Amino acid sequence: MLPEADDPVILDEVKTAIGTTIREGFGYSHSLCHGDLGNLDLLLEAGRKLQDPELSAKTMDIAGAILASIEANGWLCGASLGVEVPGLMTGLAGIGYELLRLAEPERVPSVLVLDPPPFSKG
Helix, strand or coil, X not given: CCCCCCCHHHHHHHHHHHHHHHHHXXXXXXXXXXXXXXXXXXXXXXXXXXXXXXXXXXXXXXXXXXXXXXXXXXXXXCXXXXXXXXXXXXXXXXXXXXXXXXXCXXXXXXXXXXXXXXXXXX
């Protein structure tokens, strides 16, 4: 929304959200809905939209830590009692989707901001 709301107060709120997410938004589950990968999507989008190479590098550092967590602990879905579920928002589908998005953010849209798929020219 930044292009439509060119307001320094909103930009300050975005920066506060980014800082809070970096400090407090990781280490609970890997889910897209309310876990590490959903929070990471916020940082990925913010780095791209703000054209902030430092934030983009931090995002990839956190992604590496999440991948290390997956390797060490397995998939941590966002369902209660540590149950592994197949769904998009709290389960394996969302984890896999966001990992694809991290690899190819120009080709894989963010489902959290309802981005449409990119169109290729014939």
